[in-house]
Amino acid sequence: MNKKLLIIGFVWPEPRSSAAGSRMMQLISFFQSQQFQITVASACAKSDNAFDLSSIGVEKVAIELNHSSFDDFILKYNPDIVIFDRFMSEEQFGWRVSGQCPNAIKILDTEDLHFLRRTRQQALKDNVEVTHNNLFNETTKREIASIYRCDLSLIISTAEMDLLQDTFKIDSSLLQYLPFLVAPISEVKKQELPSFENRQHFISIGNFRHEPNYNALLYLKDTIWKGIRALLPNAQLHNYGSYASQKVNQLHNEKEGFFVRGFADDVNEVMQQSKVLLAPIRFGAGLKGKLFDAMQNGTPFVSTSVGVEGIVKDIKQDFIGDTPEEFISHSVALYTDTFTWSQQQALGFKILEQQFSKIHFEGEFKDRLLSLVATIKAHRQQNFIGQLLQHHTLQSTKYMSKWIEAKNS
Template sequence: MTEIKKLLIIGFVWPEPNSSAAGARMLQLIRLFQEEGYQISFASPAMDSDFMVDLENLGVLKKSIILNCASFDGYVKELNPTIVLFDRFMMEEQFGWRVSENCPRALKILDTEDLHCLRLARQKAFKEQRLFQLNDLVLEDVAKREVASILRCDLSLMISEYEIELLRTVFKIEESLLYYLPFLLDAKQVDDFIVLPSFEQRKDFVFIGNFLHEPNWNAVQYLKEIIWPLIRKWMPAAVLHVYGAYPSQKVLQLNNVKEGFVIEGRAADAVEVVRGARVVLAPIRFGAGLKGKLAEAMQCGTPSVTSTIGAEGMNGRLDWNGFVEDDPEVFAKRAVLLYEDEVIWRQAQKNGLEVLNNRFAKSLFVNDFKVRIKELLLGIDAHRSNNFMGAILQHHTINSTKYMSRWIEEKNKK
């Protein structure tokens, strides 16, 4: 009898593919493992949300788990997963040692989503009004936790080549522990773009992004205070629609219809919104990983203007589907040019098609990834013996984290 292959995903939150790129990314991974015949369970300590995907409808077993509670030990031991995938390093910190104790043969994979220490170090440098330096990463406390988590796992999925290079050069992480797996998107044909709304049929600018994510909130502030007034100076009738899940009161207060700055809140259908817009604006000033909003713009045939950080890791040596600018005045001028010049707009749209097909087409990555997983499962002992630093961290983490968790567990009983 063939042994059932089981994947346990331990999620930081329940996936919301219509709210964030992280949610969409998680669904891509679920489908990838389902194609390989894995029975998938998704466990999370998070509260249910109104916008979470229906996991059971996708054929995924849903399980609520509790932090610092021995009930997880019994659950994971009985499940006995072939692979455990941690959604962000915080979940590996909480549950990694329990997995190692109860299922020592399980392959442990970390899906980093983005390099949190990079995003936080850039954010700190921005708020202190200074340039980000690579040494800032070493000084970031989160880096110590995140890198330790990477070392304790058998493989870490990285969404950005730039972040792999940082881990290799700054933190000296062995390449065998890292795997480049970006967005896994369906390839596009020129014919797919012909059926999209034309240049003439589209109107207005759009920004879209989850407001729980600090870089998005900052970008909207930047648009409101600096960039949008410049655009309106050259295009007095211009309108920007700002969409995003979980808008706070401070976001809603930016709404000003007279200025053409319209806060729309959550989009009922993000794809429909972006398909109908002529230009996407994304002046991201700090952050990490890949920007789902910009990949979505390319899929919708909608050119964009973004920053260096916004485009980081996305187009490689290919031309951007619009413009990449960091100076606010140049950014605004390029936005107007892209909006008004159909020839430039159409070329930008073609550039986006090239980026999608050459950088994110699912077919470019899935076969190699499946082979890598099979190799690790067959050679897990040799792989782990070559990761001595990970073994050291695993030993000390189990001892320290275990007893801290046990202490919290006992305290919670009182």
């Protein structure tokens, strides 16, 4: 019988809407290659943008929050491995998994460190620098407690690996660096991509529900785009993204060359049509999926230090704009100079090949899982803080959930 994997999602995977959705589909693909039977479960309402999991042989199960029906479901399914798609999912269901299937290996896919993103967002709002002091907040405590309660946590960025180990002293045995898993791009495919001369306009892209993306869109509209248009009066910026609200659509202004296009059915198509991606991310965490989409499609980009975090060691400062003046200058240079544009495109391919090889990281992850399965008892004994948190969380969350369930019945 095949090994069983249960993925508990805070949301259903939406690979065309978010980097988190693409990341989850990469994990599903990996586990399928390892002959796992896979079920994805979520208490989230259905979405029109959700991937059709049945089309790839993955079962989809709706579950309820604070309801004992989940206990019956997981006991019957009896998974070998359970993946939580972010720490909130582990908070909601982790104690039930431990109670019903104590031998199941629990993996937390952080996607990005939520506490880091929220800390940076608050710092931007307050117009202050991010320091170690303001990293120690309630969200931080919740997310790190979740890391300790799990047997392994997947960390998408080298910067976040360093933060967890150096600042929060989390043992490396609990962490696995697993970035985006990028398939090789052949030289033939590179040559088939549209050239500098056959592309036009700037592009931005991102799920508008995601606060860093909406903030970046406003920053583009209010600050960056005016400066670019002053130097390139005929240039256009086409902004793509899912879940465009009324306040997003109101930013559309054809006279200013600022177009809100909404959901992109094919991100590769719109990327290949465009000359330069603008990604002025002012707060956030993890790796930015839009930059990877751009590099895979040979589309140079301008971003910020926060935007390129996790790949920054190979990004030239010429393509990082942390001030409006820098961002505008780099954007215009990329848009108008063939040599500069071609250099950046080649650098993108190099980054993908040298830092994010799917074959390399899948091999490492496979070896780590095999080791974890073979040593799980000893592994858990060494994680005594996790045992303490598991014990107290199991008790407190259990009775809170039972109270909510009784109240709702």
